[in-house]
Amino acid sequence: MSTIAPTATQSSRPPIIPASFNANQxxxxRLYPLSNYTFGTKENQPEEDPSVLARLHRLQEHYEQHGMRRTCEGVLVCHEHSHPHILMLQIANAFFKLPGDYLHPHETEIDGFKSRLNERLAPVGTQFSGEGVNDEWEIGDTLAQWWRPNFETFMYPFIPAHVTRPKECKKLYFIQLPRTKVLSVPKNMKLLAVPLFELYDNTARYGPQLSAIPHLLSRYNFEFVDENGDVVAMTPGGAWGNPADMPKTKVLAGGDEEEEV
Known part of the structure; x- marks a missing residue:
């Protein structure tokens, strides 16, 4: 009888079972598949400011009238091939941002944030009907706070020691997506599904705020559900069996083309 040599998944020695590592989990x-969601487009939403200098000037005017600006953005998570993907907007084929925006001075934080999410992503008119069209946003944990100490572009995940009056505070919230939902993006923007490994340590492309999202989400475990509602994987997951199934950034709606990036 011939002897079969051990392979990468076989060994002549039994595995070593590690001690329990489940305390304080x-x-x-629960993440639902990208295919559960419906994506469309709506009328353009041009940027308020023609340049970065104009945006900073408007921030200064806001600060002089109302004090520190409050900004809320959402981290919307789904999965593709059992890997978390973040839904984000791309403007002018270059600039990436999360759904959300600054709050008006008279708005409360959560209600104002929901209004900004609807302005960016809610369908309009009778474009869609049925399940998932008018679902309420479920605002989850605050994942991070970023502070703008001066009228400059750079923000910090802390308030510098010499700053007593920051000009803006941006909060990133985890948004628990329901089983199904309809989302519409302005035609002058693209809605992307970006895998976590594409964001990780990629400040050159996405900047420090977006590239930090994998770190922020490491506080959670995930259950990956298929279209039938069955859990097919959970953290930690296994490798992809087919290289063609490797997750990649996808254009979901908006822009001139709808293709994989």
Whole structure:
């Protein structure tokens, strides 16, 4: 009888079973597949400012009238091939941002944030009907706070020691997406599904705020659900069996083309 040599997944020695490592487990979040969601487009939403200098000038005017600006953005998470993907907007084929915006001075934080999400992503008119069209946004944990100490572009994940009056505070919230939802993006923007590994340590492309999202989400465990509602994988997951199934950034709606990036 011939002897079969051990392979990468076989060994002549039994595996070493590690000790329990389950104390103080993080919260488990259920993620639904990208195919569960419907994506469309709506009328353009041009940027308020023609340049960065104009945007900073408007921030200064806001600060002089109302004090520190409050900004809320959402981290919307789904999955593709059992890997978390973040839904984000791309403007002018170059600039990436999360859904959300600054709050008006008279608005409360959560209600104002929901209004900004609807302005960016809610369908309009009778474009869509049925399940998932008018679902309420479920605002989850605050994942991070970023501070703008001066009328400059750079923000910090802390308030510098010499700053007593920051000009803007931006909060990133985890948004628990329901099983199905309809989302519409302005035609002058693209809605992308970006895998976590594409964001990780990629400040050159996405900047420090977006590239930090994988770190922020490491506080959770994930359950990955298929279109039938069955859990097919959970953290930690296995490798992809087919290289063609490797997750990649996808254009979901908006822009001139709808293709994989």
């Amino acid at each position: 993080p919260k488990t979040i």
